[in-house]
Amino acid sequence: MRTVDQSLGELAVRFGLVLRGDPDLRVSHVATLAGGSAGALAFLANARYRRQLEATRATAVVLAAEDADLLHPQPAAEPGVHPTAVVSSRALVPRSAAVAAFALVEDGAEIGERAFIGPGCVVQRDARIGADTRLLARATVCAAVRVGARCLIHPGAVIGSDGFGFARDGGAWAKVPQLGTVRVGDDVEIGANTTIDRGAIDDTVIEDGVKLDNQIQVGHNVTIGAHTAIAACTGISGSTTIGKRCMIGGMVGFAGHLTIADDVAVTGCSLVSASIRESGSYSSGIPVAGTREWRRTVAQLRRLDRAPRSAGSRNPRSDE
């Protein structure tokens, strides 16, 4: 048995692992899950041994990310409909699903096997929630929205609110009916208080494996490609298509009717106002400086368009 005696923090850094737990804990040797004791570092490489996870006494276990939940299982919701929930007799709720207190499932809605409709959630008429999907609390899934399997929807999210569509009507605005819906793929996560508008005619589409952080706004007829991840507070205007496997920072603004290629990264606080045709990393955020210094910079910036075209022009003019 080889002795390692290293901290978990050191091991995680050295091998590029995501560490969950105390980085100061030390391990001294490698062992099997079943045989591990204090000081042991165990491995789970074969799904057959998953059951040993719960009972292992090893100090740490190296395992695939998708197995990590096995160490920290979410308490499963009891199947069944809470006595205070309201479920339409014209809705489909399988016996394996759970509908919590003050949840509402309207006419024509269909809930998948083992799905969880959390407390205070509203699933409106004809909406469909896939198998094993969990609406944690106080989420709203509007009429006719389709949500795939194994999704996780955080409190306060709204899926299927009207898109922002108005036509000038004299001095006022006439509402353009929003007749499409939202289609959410499988394995999608939608953050707290994020809002996704339904399409005007066609649908808004969130493809498989997309991860949306909190307080994101997705406009009508947007498409977000598979496995794209978007950080909090970003807003995407109507009819923009974002490619697959993109990584979008927080507080990014997308104009409408754009096409963003696959594998694009956009750093936080940027503005995307034109389509991006090539994968790569894009930015327009400006980091802070001292306020006084920054004001001078802004003053100089304003003077740029009054400056001579060529810095070394032969015919200089004072621009003061």
Place this chain on the structure above:
Amino acid sequence: MRTVDQSLGELAVRFGLVLRGDPDLRVSHVATLAGGSAGALAFLANARYRRQLEATRATAVVLAAEDADLLHPQPAAEPGVHPTAVVSSRALVPRSAAVAAFALVEDGAEIGERAFIGPGCVVQRDARIGADTRLLARATVCAAVRVGARCLIHPGAVIGSDGFGFARDGGAWAKVPQLGTVRVGDDVEIGANTTIDRGAIDDTVIEDGVKLDNQIQVGHNVTIGAHTAIAACTGISGSTTIGKRCMIGGMVGFAGHLTIADDVAVTGCSLVSASIRESGSYSSGIPVAGTREWRRTVAQLRRLDRAPRSAGSRNPRSDE
């Protein structure tokens, strides 16, 4: 009968119409609503013929925006109070109004004729909701807030939360009571998870016909002029007044205590930190570039305030 044989898309572009439906459908002739059949383009110009809309067999109908809903009517909510709703005996709810499951209407609240208080909505004490206004789901209308007629309030909106008012009290903050309320005019739309704070002393005012997209923040004592439209994620700091018929893009930030003229447009991701006295279009958003290129630009930007005042100065100095 003149034959046109054009696609709806072509017609919409040519005549500047908002098209709802399949742009590839083709029409070959013009007909009345009653007489229209496949291939017919019909018109609704006189309200007397509205009833024919539902039965027309024309391929497309040209009509005013405000009539378009007739083609796609919202299912009317059944009047009445859902058995799970809680309505104070000291609230006024007319027979024509609908109060949905898990909705709460507190003491002194007054609900207008044919109004809809959706599932999970909270209408707090002394609030007033106008005729034909619909709170779709899980909206909160706080104490003493007034909402006009024919408004549409999307899920998760909060109208009348406290303004952000604190006074320094040694090293801590003392709360300044927020004693005003919010007055929302007629025909206002308020998007999902949008928040509107009550005034500190006077009221926050949203005038008639204003359209607010999702996740907008309106600070205390703000006034938004009639028929102004604001896109998602914009924030308006306290005591700012925005004029009438303005069009504000998404993710715009307004400082407090400003006055913005009528008919002002602000493009997305801009910062408005001073009053705007003249109508026109204003911007300060910077579109993305490649991240590496952008970093060079920012580095050069920082050097601007160290640069010589006149680019063609006779007394050049190296600023390196």
Place this chain on the structure above:
Amino acid sequence: MRTVDQSLGELAVRFGLVLRGDPDLRVSHVATLAGGSAGALAFLANARYRRQLEATRATAVVLAAEDADLLHPQPAAEPGVHPTAVVSSRALVPRSAAVAAFALVEDGAEIGERAFIGPGCVVQRDARIGADTRLLARATVCAAVRVGARCLIHPGAVIGSDGFGFARDGGAWAKVPQLGTVRVGDDVEIGANTTIDRGAIDDTVIEDGVKLDNQIQVGHNVTIGAHTAIAACTGISGSTTIGKRCMIGGMVGFAGHLTIADDVAVTGCSLVSASIRESGSYSSGIPVAGTREWRRTVAQLRRLDRAPRSAGSRNPRSDE
């Protein structure tokens, strides 16, 4: 008796007071609280006289901010559990607390003395709510979150949603379980639709006296120091620590893993992408200009990194 005859507005400006009420009201003399009548300006300097506030007839009273609420008391909620609320038999709710309609208090949750759990609020398993804290309506406090005493939590706030943690797993994302929680100190205010994520391993921490405006996003493992105030729509990425007594403007974006010193001010619409070691005021927001002028400025900005290093270089080149 000295006659002053000044408007409240004039007095407030002259003495730097926060005025609540009509600035045009005039006072003519100074009097005690008990003896004050129309035209009197009274003072409350000694807590012993607080009871006289309610009955005073003085036109205006000068008092400490923390006493101002005494003039405008919030109607106290009746203690007790509303018949429609659902409170687990394994939760602790003292008799002095109030649980409103459609509120849910899950297993193991503990509610403090005189706390108010407003309508539609969800307090999940093992969460703890301190004495005198008020959840106004439709707020969600997730599992195991701790909220201190005398906090005020506005409608739609979500405390303890999962942090945004995913690990690359081939072309997809594997969720990193979020095993920490959120600890909120005493006297904290949390605005409408603000979201605070639970920590991944350690906790997210909001220290005593912090004031958060509406629609703020706080990422996992963030710490916000005591008495810091943050304006609406600001987003703080994971693992960033903000110091004490900071004042952060609206719509500011913080990158992750930063350390911000105590007593830092950041003006609105700025991006903080590196740690700030010294107190002071920081900015990077650019105020709007006319759109046409702004476009020219952006075009010039883009050319900066192609410009000669020294503006007065001896070897000028045309960059056109």
